[in-house]
Amino acid sequence: MTTRTIDLMNPGFKEYLLKITQSSDCREAEVIQSLWSDYGKISRYQLFNSSLSTVVVKSIFLSNAGKHPRGWNTDKSHQRKVRSYEVETHWYREWSQYCATECKVPAFIGSFSQGKDQWIVLEDLDPGFPIRKQHLTLEETKVCLKWLAHFHATFLGKVPTGLWETGTYWHLETRPDELEKMQHQELKSKAHIIDDLLNRCKYQTIVHGDAKLANFCFSKEGNTVAAVDFQYVGGGCGMKDVAYFLGSCLSAEECELYEDYLLNFYFSALEEALLSRENTLNFKELEQEWRRMYALASADFTRFLLGWMPTHQKINSYSLSLMESVLKQL
Numbered sequence: 001m002t003t004r005t006i007d008l009m010n011p012g013f014k015e016y017l018l019k020i021t022q023s024s025d026c027r028e029a030e031v032i033q034s035l036w037s038d039y040g041k042i043s044r045y046q047l048f049n050s051s052l053s054t055v056v057v058k059s060i061f062l063s064n065a066g067k068h069p070r071g072w073n074t075d076k077s078h079q080r081k082v083r084s085y086e087v088e089t090h091w092y093r094e095w096s097q098y099c100a101t102e103c104k105v106p107a108f109i110g111s112f113s114q115g116k117d118q119w120i121v122l123e124d125l126d127p128g129f130p131i132r133k134q135h136l137t138l139e140e141t142k143v144c145l146k147w148l149a150h151f152h153a154t155f156l157g158k159v160p161t162g163l164w165e166t167g168t169y170w171h172l173e174t175r176p177d178e179l180e181k182m183q184h185q186e187l188k189s190k191a192h193i194i195d196d197l198l199n200r201c202k203y204q205t206i207v208h209g210d211a212k213l214a215n216f217c218f219s220k221e222g223n224t225v226a227a228v229d230f231q232y233v234g235g236g237c238g239m240k241d242v243a244y245f246l247g248s249c250l251s252a253e254e255c256e257l258y259e260d261y262l263l264n265f266y267f268s269a270l271e272e273a274l275l276s277r278e279n280t281l282n283f284k285e286l287e288q289e290w291r292r293m294y295a296l297a298s299a300d301f302t303r304f305l306l307g308w309m310p311t312h313q314k315i316n317s318y319s320l321s322l323m324e325s326v327l328k329q330l
Contacts, residue, residue: 206233210244
């Protein structure tokens with residue numbers, strides 16, 4: 001769906017796009033969405049006389065940075081976003097090629113920069129993954145968890161060179177302003193303990209960092225997905241993605257009812273994914289550690305929300321219950 005008026009193409013970028021796609025011409029056919037805080041847009045481009053009919057382009061205009069919708073338009077916020085686009089470009093250029101079909105991501109086609117403006121050219125997922133969902137059935141939830149399991153298995157033990165040392169957009173070190181504003185004093189005083197326990201996990205992988213429902217694209221059959229938006233990809237415990245994802249697509253009641261069932265499914269898929277990669281680690285030890293980390297990962301995200309937007313719908317009876325259970329144990 002077009003969300004903004006289509007702009008005239010930057011001549012330098014157009015020349016680059018025609019060259020890397022071996023096209024005779026191109027046009028911006030659709031603006032898919034604007035980037036957060038008006039930092040740019042994601043568009044679909046039509047190509048002419050090329051082996052590719054369309055590509056998706058993420059256009060980043062740092063000089064046009066607008067006002068943050070929640071009022072967090074600080075220099076720290078700006079620098080975090082600048083870094084996030086550098087990380088995303090590096091991810092697609094150097095890391096995305098290792099994702100197999102079980103954790104499909106858009107193929108990297110190229111990147112171009114001019115002054116403060118930059119563009120990332122990616123495979124258009126719509127031909128194979130055209131469906132976007134706002135609500136999931138239990139089976140559809142499992143499809144996304146399977147993607148996460150294969151993603152975490154692919155990068156288990158890898159050093160996140162060129163990515164965020166600690167992934168996720170709510171990472172404590174990058175969110176001092178939100179921590180300062182948080183009113184929950186006990187969580188505020190124990191936030192660094194929670195962060196430290198997650199960071200000192202024996203078993204670390206690379207996490208997506210923003211694994212919400214909106215970043216998953218479904219196939220027509222609904223039995224496979226691809227994922228997008230890797231601005232906050234980096235090192236971490238896989239439970240950060242899992243706890244965040246479940247909170248993004250299930251109600252508090254559903255989370256409480258299906259927590260054990262869905263975690264059991266995730267770990268079964270993770271074990272299968274590791275076996276297929278002939279990984280010889282002690283899976284039982286990994287599972288025991290990460291199950292302990294689930295509530296911590298949830299509490300870590302709740303910490304961010306309580307400082308950033310304490311009225312957010314994701315702060316609910318389930319997330320608060322997990323947070324209280326963590327605080328009692330610390």
